Amino acid sequence: MVSRYALIIDPATPDDPRTDFTSTFSEVDATAPALSVGELSTQRGDGIFESVGVIDGHAQEVQAHLDRLAHSAEICDLPAPNLEQWRAATVLAAAHCGPGESVIKLILSRGVDHGPAPTAWITANPAPDFAGVRVRGVRVVTLDRGYDSAVPARAPWLLLGAKTLSYAVNMAAIREAKRRGADDAIFVSTDGIVFEAPTASLIVRINDVYVTPAPTGGILQGTTQLSAFSWMQAQGLTTEYRDVLTDELHRADAAWLVSSVRLAAPITEIDGTTIPLDAEFTARLNEYLLSPRD
Amino acid sequence: MVSRYALIIDPATPDDPRTDFTSTFSEVDATAPALSVGELSTQRGDGIFESVGVIDGHAQEVQAHLDRLAHSAEICDLPAPNLEQWRAATVLAAAHCGPGESVIKLILSRGVDHGPAPTAWITANPAPDFAGVRVRGVRVVTLDRGYDSAVPARAPWLLLGAKTLSYAVNMAAIREAKRRGADDAIFVSTDGIVFEAPTASLIVRINDVYVTPAPTGGILQGTTQLSAFSWMQAQGLTTEYRDVLTDELHRADAAWLVSSVRLAAPITEIDGTTIPLDAEFTARLNEYLLSPRD
Structure with missing residues (x-):
């Protein structure tokens, strides 16, 4: 079982015609530095997220989470997420979860202070024993x-x-x-x-x-x-x-x-x-x- | 003029007897990855901050900012910051600001999810032209x-x-x-x-x-x-x-x-x-x- 998995996502626009988003994902070490100190998520909590349950490698209710991510983005005046890209990232992260219960987090930040674009990433971790x-x-x-x-x-x-x-x-x-x-x-x-x-x-x-x-x-x-x-x-x-x-x-x-x-x-x-x-x-x-x- | 400067701080307790905290500071590239995706500052906006004005390399009203940092920590049930350590970091960051106006941010996060200790860092950047x-x-x-x-x-x-x-x-x-x-x-x-x-x-x-x-x-x-x-x-x-x-x-x-x-x-x-x-x-x-x- 891979215990921790993380991908940085280069966010696509909703009208991006690609069907394969693999090239927009960069695997990172979840315990190593991956985000800059200029991140508005860290400085201002300025972004949105979803926590998705995973059972034996199957991400639960993905569509409902994606719908809510899009709704949160709209309320927060964030660029609309490409939901197919997030779905692909979620499926990929779920495939790295082992048996049992895990949790995937989808995070969309407003980006780096004065930067050009949002920052997006996804993490997968074993769930606590509930x-x-x-x-x-x-x-x-x-x-x-x-x-x-x-x-x-x-x-x-x-x-x-x-x-x-x-x-x-x-x-x-x-x-x-x-x-x-x-x-x-x-x-x-x-x-x-x-x-x-x-x-x-x-x-x-x-x-x-x-x-x-x-x-x-x-x-x-x-x-x-x-x-x-x-x-x-x-x-x-x-x-x-x-x-x-x-x-x-x-x-x-x-x-x-x-x-x-x-x-x-x-x-x-x-x-x-x-x-x-x-x-x-x-x-x-x-x-x-x-x-x-x- | 150094345009961007950042230090990761290994937080000391208030009763730490050291007077020189240099060894607790690690300079990092402010535009490169420095924080892990598990940071509770990014996941939950769970931490506190101060923005200190800097004029020609002089950090303004440092004591008032340190007092408020300690007050915020208390309200948020964060470990009390060592104010002398934060003062030293602020002075060091201010010394890296050039002439004119800059801004130093002091950030104290609850740390990495399920991690042992808070994360702390400080950044210095040129101020916008106001x-x-x-x-x-x-x-x-x-x-x-x-x-x-x-x-x-x-x-x-x-x-x-x-x-x-x-x-x-x-x-x-x-x-x-x-x-x-x-x-x-x-x-x-x-x-x-x-x-x-x-x-x-x-x-x-x-x-x-x-x-x-x-x-x-x-x-x-x-x-x-x-x-x-x-x-x-x-x-x-x-x-x-x-x-x-x-x-x-x-x-x-x-x-x-x-x-x-x-x-x-x-x-x-x-x-x-x-x-x-x-x-x-x-x-x-x-x-x-x-x-x-x-």
């Missing part, structure tokens, strides 16, 4: 995101629908959750509406309906949440996008944080209130999420 | 920051008092200002209180008092604003820290955006309302800011 947390679950705390629920629509410069490299607040929220004795956080609005977790989407089951906050600009559309909903619908279960009130969380009869690499982590506690853990259902959901999916 | 804008001024628009003025105190995980590398929103705000035909932005709270500009502090003159928003957690304490206030006080002028209402901006009889490299840019227009430009005072203020200061 087998335990998928069974035993996570305790979460709700944290004020500081925004009311109408902010995303009226202030697009806050980039709330984009998956940017400026994740310092997301990381700080997880540290704050740990300080409070929990494992993870859920961001909520100042007017009592649930947004999302710092690095995951939320699904709650209330009265046998699987509910997730509507992705109306304030939150990212979760690729794993999308996939989980399609599976639930195929099982004949009822799913719903709607505003979720913070107060409702404590009445959920089950809840999960879902993301591309950790997959479905059942929530066992929210702000100290115990949430029932549906072990059987969680196991089936993760079994589905661990199966190869496009 | 001579014109210091005379002719900037047009600004106010932009909703999405937060009410009480958010910073109640939600420290939003890192509002820290100068983090997660500046994608700051950059997006400047792009939005340009889309609106202006040059720069001023962030305001949802309850009508002025915060700061994306990369500068605001000083307004109202009834012969020089006023700046109080740095109570929601905004950075501006090093150049501090220096400008001390100069104004020495001139016998009245300065004041207080809440500034958005509505007051349009009644200012003069206003400036002040920052370490552009220095004092007079504001000529706010949201389409003309603000008087005090050319003589602005010239004297910039003359002071261009003089060597510690």
